[in-house]
Amino acid sequence: MSNILAIAHKELRQYFVSPMAYALIGLFAIIYGWFFIVSLNFVVRVSMQAGMGMGGPPTVNINEYMMRPLLGNTAVVMLLVLPMLTSRSYAEEKRSGTIELLLSSPLTELQIILGKFLGALALFTAMLGVTLVHVAVLFIYGEPELGPILSGYLGLWLMGASFISVGLLISSASRNQMVAGVVTFGVLLMFWVVSWMGDPSSGSTTASVLAYLSILDHFEDFSKGVIDTKHLAYYISFITFGLFLTVKSVDSERWRG
Amino acid sequence: MIEVQHVTKRYGPVTAVNDVSFRVDSGQILGFLGPNGAGKTTTMRILTGCIPATEGTAIVAGYDVFEQPVEAKRRTGYLPETPPLYTDMTVREYLTFAARINGIGSGARRERVAGAMARTSVEDVADRHCGKLSKGYRQRVGLAQAILHNPDVLILDEPTAGLDPKQIIETRELIKDLAGDHTIILSTHILPEVAQTCQSVIIINKGQVVAVDTPANLTERLGGAETIRLEVDPLGADPEPALAAVPGVTGVTVAETANGSCVLDVQSERGTDVRRELARTVVSSGWGLLELSPLRVSLEDVFLQLTTSEEPKEEDADPEPAPEPADTTDTTEDPT
Ligand SMILES: Nc1ncnc2c1ncn2[C@@H]1O[C@H](COP(=O)(O)OP(=O)(O)O)[C@@H](O)[C@H]1O
Numbered sequence: 001m002s003n004i005l006a007i008a009h010k011e012l013r014q015y016f017v018s019p020m021a022y023a024l025i026g027l028f029a030i031i032y033g034w035f036f037i038v039s040l041n042f043v044v045r046v047s048m049q050a051g052m053g054m055g056g057p058p059t060v061n062i063n064e065y066m067m068r069p070l071l072g073n074t075a076v077v078m079l080l081v082l083p084m085l086t087s088r089s090y091a092e093e094k095r096s097g098t099i100e101l102l103l104s105s106p107l108t109e110l111q112i113i114l115g116k117f118l119g120a121l122a123l124f125t126a127m128l129g130v131t132l133v134h135v136a137v138l139f140i141y142g143e144p145e146l147g148p149i150l151s152g153y154l155g156l157w158l159m160g161a162s163f164i165s166v167g168l169l170i171s172s173a174s175r176n177q178m179v180a181g182v183v184t185f186g187v188l189l190m191f192w193v194v195s196w197m198g199d200p201s202s203g204s205t206t207a208s209v210l211a212y213l214s215i216l217d218h219f220e221d222f223s224k225g226v227i228d229t230k231h232l233a234y235y236i237s238f239i240t241f242g243l244f245l246t247v248k249s250v251d252s253e254r255w256r257g
Numbered sequence: 258m259i260e261v262q263h264v265t266k267r268y269g270p271v272t273a274v275n276d277v278s279f280r281v282d283s284g285q286i287l288g289f290l291g292p293n294g295a296g297k298t299t300t301m302r303i304l305t306g307c308i309p310a311t312e313g314t315a316i317v318a319g320y321d322v323f324e325q326p327v328e329a330k331r332r333t334g335y336l337p338e339t340p341p342l343y344t345d346m347t348v349r350e351y352l353t354f355a356a357r358i359n360g361i362g363s364g365a366r367r368e369r370v371a372g373a374m375a376r377t378s379v380e381d382v383a384d385r386h387c388g389k390l391s392k393g394y395r396q397r398v399g400l401a402q403a404i405l406h407n408p409d410v411l412i413l414d415e416p417t418a419g420l421d422p423k424q425i426i427e428t429r430e431l432i433k434d435l436a437g438d439h440t441i442i443l444s445t446h447i448l449p450e451v452a453q454t455c456q457s458v459i460i461i462n463k464g465q466v467v468a469v470d471t472p473a474n475l476t477e478r479l480g481g482a483e484t485i486r487l488e489v490d491p492l493g494a495d496p497e498p499a500l501a502a503v504p505g506v507t508g509v510t511v512a513e514t515a516n517g518s519c520v521l522d523v524q525s526e527r528g529t530d531v532r533r534e535l536a537r538t539v540v541s542s543g544w545g546l547l548e549l550s551p552l553r554v555s556l557e558d559v560f561l562q563l564t565t566s567e568e569p570k571e572e573d574a575d576p577e578p579a580p581e582p583a584d585t586t587d588t589t590e591d592p593t
């Protein structure tokens with residue numbers, strides 16, 4: 001465990017010595033903030049109209065009309081930002097030769113991979129944490145339900161962790177961090193849209209398999225405030241499988257030299 | 258301390274290392290000598306567990322690097338060809354991280370890092386970023402990283418490559434100094450380095466071991482004192498048969514003929530000194546003896562001899578008959 005933490009700590013430190021981490025956190029916070037204001041405006045307008053029509057106090061459900069779309073948009077931002085976070089992870093170590101320091105140290109491959117995973121996950125958690133400031137504002141001026149917000153954030157967090165495991169896998173197979181980033185984005189996008197390929201109303205097996213694979217579909221329930229073990233299991237197996245493939249990939253890279 | 262048996266590494270169709278076996282005893286420095294592409298780096302990466310071998314076994318510090326890699330790695334320090342530095346860390350941060358992943362507890366870490374920095378003389382750049390260091394400092398920080406955890410075995414891939422002469426001498430001294438409590442393998446394609454630093458040498462070429470010995474033995478065994486260079490003025494005769502008939506002589510080759518004098522390389526049986534007999538033969542035939550000296554084969558020659566598959570011998574075997582009789586003991590050109 002201490003080996004894993006040593007790697008995680010090193011990864012985090014490297015994220016923060018470069019402007020990368022600040023740029024990503026900043027970018028994420030700004031885009032989130034913009035979505036936040038846009039949806040807040042929308043809710044305010046709707047509720048004012050509703051208030052005028054009925055003559056009573058605003059009754060628009062903030063969770064339903066604001067947080068759900070907002071979290072959905074955040075997931076899209078993650079799709080764009082997280083590949084940048086993981087792309088350098090392995091690719092850069094291979095390019096600069098520092099991978100030899102790790103490979104010749106008394107660490108197992110799994111420890112190296114888990115360390116890198118935790119490092120990236122910690123940075124992502126910080127990115128997500130910053131956005132909670134906006135949510136806190138909602139609690140000051142309104143009374144949204146806490147439950148769906150928490151479950152929505154859990155869903156985002158799991159989805160982000162899944163993205164990171166894919167990013168690590170692709171970075172481990174690449175020597176160029178640009179390529180790793182672009183390919184990661186492509187692969188994530190595929191998992192994202194995969195459910196659109198089959199018509200879910202047709203009820204065919206292919207369609208339901210595709211829907212099951214889609215990273216996005218499993219997020220739906222979280223954003224509604226439902227924590228279903230089925231979806232938890234999906235994300236956890238997705239992450240585990242991603243990390244497992246990364247171990248295999250690092251191993252085969254070693255064989256190839 | 259290090260035992261390599263029949264290690265082979267193939268990259269697809271390319272065989273980088275082919276059936277290499279050797280051993281290094283405790284406290285020794287082994288020089289791994291070979292031209293570029295010989296397979297030195299590949300062998301070292303196998304020994305340090307960076308890459309698996311296709312075949313064979315390697316035992317380092319008592320542990321099989323394939324069966325118990327973590328135990329073997331704990332006892333090995335490795336300086337790769339390019340020092341594996343994180344450019345965005347300071348030297349101190351970098352070494353602290355290296356200490357941490359080598360299992361040095363937080364209590365001892367500061368002290369070990371300071372010790373390694375002192376040993377490799379990098380204290381004055383301790384707070385500089387690794388990316389901003391000169392080649393000499395990078396190499397030394399890499400070396401500091403390798404010795405941090407006081408490993409039994411040190412594996413150094415071209416530790417003096419790219420250094421200036423002063424740094425080379427310092428690095429060599431440091432390596433010799435380290436040899437006391439570490440077993441060291443260092444690779445190089447520079448010959449004098451091996452002669453000056455190592456107790457034994459392995460010459461590797463195209464992935465295969467072509468010789469294993471001490472630098473001195475190697476020079477001796479492959480020629481050395483057993484070849485005598487002879488320059489005679491045979492007065493138009495062919496000196497070869499007469500010299501070949503001298504007891505103990507195993508072969509005579511004509512190396513050069515010019516201005517009536519003839520330079521010959523005479524090989525003899527090991528341990529027999531044929532110099533007196535050769536001199537007597539030359540003198541009693543009435544020829545002029547211009548030079549007689551044992552031919553010192555340098556490690557360089559041995560290396561070339563071993564690593565060049567076919568030696569081009571385009572020298573003419575027939576000595577030209579000298580048109581002018583000259584009996585001088587001088588070896589300077591004849592102004593004819
Ligand atoms: N990852 C690799 N993939 C394919 N061939 C390689 C790889 N690494 C080394 N080689 C080949 O193996 C041979 C030995 O290389 P190397 O061990 O680096 O030699 P040296 O260190 O003695 O210069 C070379 O022919 C090289 O091209």
Ligand SMILES: [Mg+2]
Pocket residue numbers: 294297298299338
């Ligand atoms: Mg090399």
